[in-house]
Amino acid sequence: MRVFLGSLAGSNSLIGEDIASNYGGSFIGASNFGYGLSAWDFASNNNAGAFIGSSFGGLINTNGTSFGAFANPAFVNPAPNNTIDLRRNLPTSLSVGYALSAAISVNFRNGNKGFSVYNDASWSQEVFNFNVGGGGLGNYIINGVSTGQDYSPTMVARIVLRKTNLNSYSYSVTLGTTTYTANDITYNGYSNIRGFKFYVSNTEAGSNNDLYFNSIKVYKIDEPISIIPTSTFTTFVSYE
Secondary structure, three states, X not given: OOOOOOOOOOOOOEEEEEOHHHHOOOOOOOXXXXXXXXXXXXXXXXXXXXXXXXXXHHOOOEOOEEEEEEEOOOOOOOOXXXXXXXXXXXXXXXXXXXEEEEEEEEOOOOOEEEEEEEOOOOOOOEEEEEEEEOOOOXXXXXXXXXXXXOOXXXXXXXXXXXXXXXXXXXXXXXXXXXXXXXXXXXXXXXXXXXXXXXXXXXXXXOHHHOEEEEEEEEEEOOOOOOOOOOOOOOEEEEOO
């Protein structure tokens, strides 16, 4: 394991990273086989858990694997609250000029699953959210706004959050061939990037409802690091 001991304003272009293939098939709370990031912190209820496996279509795998999580079933009487949050922190808030990125893979959209970023290290002040599911029909939602994106059984979200100045941040979320962007924003009145989590809750039973994620990176904006191999993106939508 490599341990990052410097500041997030360091000179190396890639200053934090973690990938599922570091974990040798075992993914448990308090583990850490990346660098530049705190150890994982799992918070779960009832029938929920984490694992290492192959993402849908293998599209976000590194050396054949991704991080995975499940929380089901939702539809029993009375319905239990099956949830898991897989939480982590940066050692300090993201410095201006740096970015945090990750890749997510999903199939079915029932329940809720996704990625949240927080202004603080106790995961209480949400500054960004990408959510799959909820809202009746269920779809792909960025900061509470539906993208209207069509369903895909091998949907991949490539998420990049950039710290553009002291009082705001910018994001890009690529779904398929469409990239959704917003520049120099705050959300819920917050703009720091410190804590983050991947989460899944109350899905139907079955592996098609699981959440997969991988390739967490922290790097300089002017020296972008490839999240995962991808084709050329052709459509851009702005929420500014």
